[in-house]
Amino acid sequence: MSNPMQAKELLIRAVECDQSGRILEAQTLYTDGIDQLMNFVNGEPDEAKRKVFHTRIKEYMDRAEAIKARVNGKLMLGEVVSHVSIEENDTGYDYDQVFGQYMDRKTIEILVEEPYMQQNYQYANLVRFLELAITNCPNLKYFRLITKEAQDPKYTDNQKTNLGQIKADLERRNIAVSIKYEDSLHDRKIYLSNGFIIKIGRGLHFYKAPNPMYSIGLNNYKFRKCLQTDVDIWRNNSSKS
């Protein structure tokens, strides 16, 4: 799979994204490009050539480190601009009502940290979130999901299939997607590249199931009963950088 042309292409795109402020996508591309280059270099028999490559790799790694620092800076919480406590059994809170106003034309990249993405209603919530993102953020170019890998064998295959299909669907809409598994993840967070960070205690999954199934609230989540959770909207201090 790995060849220097492919690596080069990834790294050129990484630099382009970096320069145009798409730092999440740049981070992914640097990482992938460096990985590919390393794989190739390890198979290169000529030591002189390997040395040249290693110098290049070092340069890219420095850039990747710099961008990692920028990403981490962006993810640092700044000031709280809104706080809402949703009480058990409250209604009136669809995603649009809760945080739709913070998703706008300036949102070019989105990062969702959501530990639980393994069951049908959880995939449905993710799609619901992405439908809102596509509606409100016409310039969205990159989406990263970080979630836990399903351990229960009954969910593992579905997780790969469903997240893979969601990724392919977004890519057909020219939104690059990266899905990362992190088993230690706990906190839920939605980072928007316009500088807002949405922290919901329960993440995207703060709704009760409809009961009975076919009742008002099945589709329109403004009618859904909620679980208790807090919604904090932060604005990143470095959002102008």
Added chain:
Amino acid sequence: MSNPMQAKELLIRAVECDQSGRILEAQTLYTDGIDQLMNFVNGEPDEAKRKVFHTRIKEYMDRAEAIKARVNGKLMLGEVVSHVSIEENDTGYDYDQVFGQYMDRKTIEILVEEPYMQQNYQYANLVRFLELAITNCPNLKYFRLITKEAQDPKYTDNQKTNLGQIKADLERRNIAVSIKYEDSLHDRKIYLSNGFIIKIGRGLHFYKAPNPMYSIGLNNYKFRKCLQTDVDIWRNNSSKS
């Protein structure tokens, strides 16, 4: 079950609904009240009493006939106010976009003639329609669904259960519901008591299934691909009567 007090109560409510312009609900109440009264009278041994009751029943039947004529008049199509042809695979057509603007504060009663209401996606479409009705028509008091009775045993029980649960759910929101089965039904029609009649060739079911399941359009039907169908919005001639 039947007793004269219950019949009397139904018929008093029928007259009230009739007088306040809720003619669909009045029609249901007259029919139910007359049925109850008939059942009771048939069990009355005293012929003189039976005769008195029959006179009353005759009066109510005349009123019921008069209201039936009014309902039929309302259901007569007047002039077309809008025509839209939805092409196969078109997107952008959720219920709100297609006919939401005709559902308003003046809509007190709704009648839906929809032959096929037997499968999961069809119940989901009905709930989606009702969510829009509740959102746009704050004064909605009565909903009647006319549909075909499921013949396939694998759907029969579900139809009773699901439509029963939808009815109970609306009644908790103070919307009276009547569900009628008519096996000869073919045409789809949505009658709104503000005078608009929505005729869609495929009724509520003009969407393709999401493919794959978890993809944009699962929840937000503006992103769903449509089947070819025509949407005609009529305005009833007698809507001021």
